[in-house]
Amino acid sequence: MPALAHVPESGLRSLTSGGQPVRLNLLAHGLATRTSPPPQAHPELLIQVEDLDDLLDQLANEQFQFVLPNEPPPSGHTCSVTFDDGYANNALFLPIAERYRIPFVLFVSSLNIEQQLPYLWDAKAVSGDGAWRHWSDDYREAYRHLTPETVRRLLGDENHRPFTVNELRAFADNQWTHLALHTHSHQPLVGRFLATAAQEIEENRRFLSGFPRVLPRDLALPCGLYTPWTGKHLLNGLVDRIYTCDGGASTPGEDMVHRISLVSPTVRGSLISQVRRAFEWKVWLRRQVANIRYSNKVLNGL
Numbered sequence: 001m002p003a004l005a006h007v008p009e010s011g012l013r014s015l016t017s018g019g020q021p022v023r024l025n026l027l028a029h030g031l032a033t034r035t036s037p038p039p040q041a042h043p044e045l046l047i048q049v050e051d052l053d054d055l056l057d058q059l060a061n062e063q064f065q066f067v068l069p070n071e072p073p074p075s076g077h078t079c080s081v082t083f084d085d086g087y088a089n090n091a092l093f094l095p096i097a098e099r100y101r102i103p104f105v106l107f108v109s110s111l112n113i114e115q116q117l118p119y120l121w122d123a124k125a126v127s128g129d130g131a132w133r134h135w136s137d138d139y140r141e142a143y144r145h146l147t148p149e150t151v152r153r154l155l156g157d158e159n160h161r162p163f164t165v166n167e168l169r170a171f172a173d174n175q176w177t178h179l180a181l182h183t184h185s186h187q188p189l190v191g192r193f194l195a196t197a198a199q200e201i202e203e204n205r206r207f208l209s210g211f212p213r214v215l216p217r218d219l220a221l222p223c224g225l226y227t228p229w230t231g232k233h234l235l236n237g238l239v240d241r242i243y244t245c246d247g248g249a250s251t252p253g254e255d256m257v258h259r260i261s262l263v264s265p266t267v268r269g270s271l272i273s274q275v276r277r278a279f280e281w282k283v284w285l286r287r288q289v290a291n292i293r294y295s296n297k298v299l300n301g302l
C-alpha cells in the first residue's frame, strides 16, 4: 500500500486564515548569493538573497504590505524587513527593496564600521576562542585584543566584513534605506553593562547623525538579549522602542517590537517554515528561557 503523501501546509495560509491582520517583523544579518564562497564562521547568519526574494514574493502574493516596523500599520497584513549589525553584503538587498518597494531598517553597530573591525562573534569563531562569552564579555576590551591576522582575514571576506563608512553612505542614499541604533560596540545591555547604555547609544547616535532617514529613537538589542531591567532602563528616556528577536507577531504601538530572526535554510529549513514556526508558543518559550538563562549567568558573573 503506498504511503500517504505528506501535504505541506501551503505558504503562510495557516497564519493569515484567522481573520485578524498579521504583523510580521523580519530580521536578517548577512546576505550571500548562490555563487558566494562558503562562510568562514557562523553559516547560520548568512541568507541567500534568492531565498529572501522567494519569501518576500510569497508574502506579496498573500497581500502583505511592506511597512516600516515603527509605523502605524494600514489595515490588512503587514511585514517589515530589518537587518542588524551592518554587513557590507546587505547592499545585495537594494534591488529587492526596489522591486517590492520595501522600506527597511538597518540597525547599525557603528564601531565596526568606523574602526573597520570585524564582528566579534565571527572573529572569536575564526580564531578558535572557545572561552568567549557573547552575553557577558567586555566587547570594547575584546576588540583591542583581536590579532591583525584575524582582522585581515575577515575584512577580506564579503561574507563577513562590515560596510566602510563610504559604502554605508551610498547604501543609505537609497530611498528605501533607514538606519537605526544597535549600540556602538554591540555590547549586550545586560548585567553590569546596562550602566554603559547611555554612552553606547550616544556614540551610536553621533555616528548616525550625518545620514539620511535615521530613526534615532529605535534600538535593536545587541544579541537580542535583555532582562526585566534592560527594558525599564532603556525606555526611561534613552529610546522609544526596543527590538527583540523573540519571534511571533507584534502589536502596533507597543514599545517592544518582536522580530523573527531568519537564519540560513541549511540550518533550520525554508524561510517560510521559519516564519510559521516563529508563531509557535514553544519557540517563543524557548527564547524566553534563553533570556532568563543569560540573565542569571550575567547576574552570577559567569
Ligand SMILES: [Zn+2]
Binding pocket: 084, 085, 109, 182, 186, 221, 222, 223
Ligand atoms: Zn547584532
